[in-house]
Amino acid sequence: MNATRLLHPDFVRTGVVASSATDLLRSMAEELRQRGTVKDSFADALLAREEKFPTGLPTAPIGVAIPHTDVEHVNESFVSVARLDRPIAFHQMGANEQTVEVSLVVMLALADSAAQLPMLQSLIGMFSDAATMNALVEAEGSRELHDVFAATIS
Amino acid sequence: MKTIIVACGGGIATSQTVAVKLGNLLDDRGLRGQVAVEAININSIPSYLDTADAYVSIAQSGETTYDLPTFSGIPFLTGMGADEEFDKILTALGLA
Numbered sequence: 001m002n003a004t005r006l007l008h009p010d011f012v013r014t015g016v017v018a019s020s021a022t023d024l025l026r027s028m029a030e031e032l033r034q035r036g037t038v039k040d041s042f043a044d045a046l047l048a049r050e051e052k053f054p055t056g057l058p059t060a061p062i063g064v065a066i067p068h069t070d071v072e073h074v075n076e077s078f079v080s081v082a083r084l085d086r087p088i089a090f091h092q093m094g095a096n097e098q099t100v101e102v103s104l105v106v107m108l109a110l111a112d113s114a115a116q117l118p119m120l121q122s123l124i125g126m127f128s129d130a131a132t133m134n135a136l137v138e139a140e141g142s143r144e145l146h147d148v149f150a151a152t153i154s
Numbered sequence: 155m156k157t158i159i160v161a162c163g164g165g166i167a168t169s170q171t172v173a174v175k176l177g178n179l180l181d182d183r184g185l186r187g188q189v190a191v192e193a194i195n196i197n198s199i200p201s202y203l204d205t206a207d208a209y210v211s212i213a214q215s216g217e218t219t220y221d222l223p224t225f226s227g228i229p230f231l232t233g234m235g236a237d238e239e240f241d242k243i244l245t246a247l248g249l250a
Contacts, residue, residue, distance in 0.1 A: 053163030053213045059232045068167060093168070094228050096214045108167065117170055124171045128233025 006079045006119065006153065011035075012146035014139070016082040021090050021102070022047060025067055028080050028107050035078075037109050042073040046107075056090030056100035059127045062137055063100040065090045066124065068108035077116055079123070079153070080107040083136070083145060104136060122153045156189045156247045157205055160227060161196040162212035169193040169212055172227040176210065179240050185249055208246050 011031070018024035029043035046069040055066045087101035106123065110116050126132045132152060139145040158176060162169035173193040180186045194202060196213050199220060209220060212227035223246040229235040244250040 049163065057228070057232050058234070060234060066167070092228075093231070094212050094214055094226060110167070113167065120167045121171050121174055124168070124231060125175075128231065128236070130233075 006077060007081075007146060007150055008078075009143060009146045011078070012081040012142050012149060014083045014142050014145055016084050017086070018082075018084060018088055021050070021065070021088050024082065024084075024088065024105060025050065025107070028082060028105070032078065032080060032107070032109055037074070037076050037078045039073050039075060042069065042109070045069040045073045050091075054091030054093055054096055056092045056102050057127060058092060058100045059133060060130075061133065062103035063087060063090070064104045064106065064127050065100075065102045066106050066108060068110055071111055071113055074109045074111045076109070077111040078109040079149070080109070081105070081145065081149060082107075083139075119153050123149075126152050156207045156249070157202075158189060158191045158208045158210060158243065158247075159199065159202050159206040159222075160191065160193045160210045160212070161199055162193075162227070163196055168227070168231060169195075172210060172212060172230045175230040175236075176240070176243075179236075183244070185244075188249065189247065208243055210243070 026043055032038045046067055049069045050067050057064045082105045084103050087103040089099040090102045092098040092100045135148045139148050160169045160173045170193045173191045176191045180189050209222040209224045210227045211224055225243050229239040
């Protein structure tokens, strides 16, 4: 599976406005459900997992969250991206009581995690690379942001 | 041979990613042959307590603590403080 199938320009957005992490995750999950990418159970499962095992990462210069859930709730592997103008608070991975201000949410719909592992490693590797993080921040508009992801997770 | 276990909530994504990152860091120091890294589900930790030498944690496991030197996996995801945390792991393994 290649990056062009995991990403779609309509599902890489900039200037997204959200009032809370929960609202944003529900809305992103609902869009994936309407696309047929995930099952009806995906949104609730993802939110439950986010509460127990939060995914906010204190990356620089912006915080990133990588919400995901178990493969049984997913029909087809896909990655949905939302970049926010104003960050929202997520709980921090590995330190549930702490929050991190997140400006980039990368929702992972994983249908087969073993097969997706190299992609996941490339994707998560983006967030510890300063040049890539700057590109993610500076990309103007959805298309440019899509292209930064597409260049990396192929 | 020393063993590092890496655990996250699902064992899906993040523990595997951190395990690969640790493997690369071990390569960089020429220590790959001396240390095994295993990504596991957080619920499997008890069965590794006898064999593991260090635990790199990504998911918070509530009140449970283990009788193992424990380190944070987050620096290996964010890149910030990764070398420092890796040095601490090596020290705990007696490889620094």
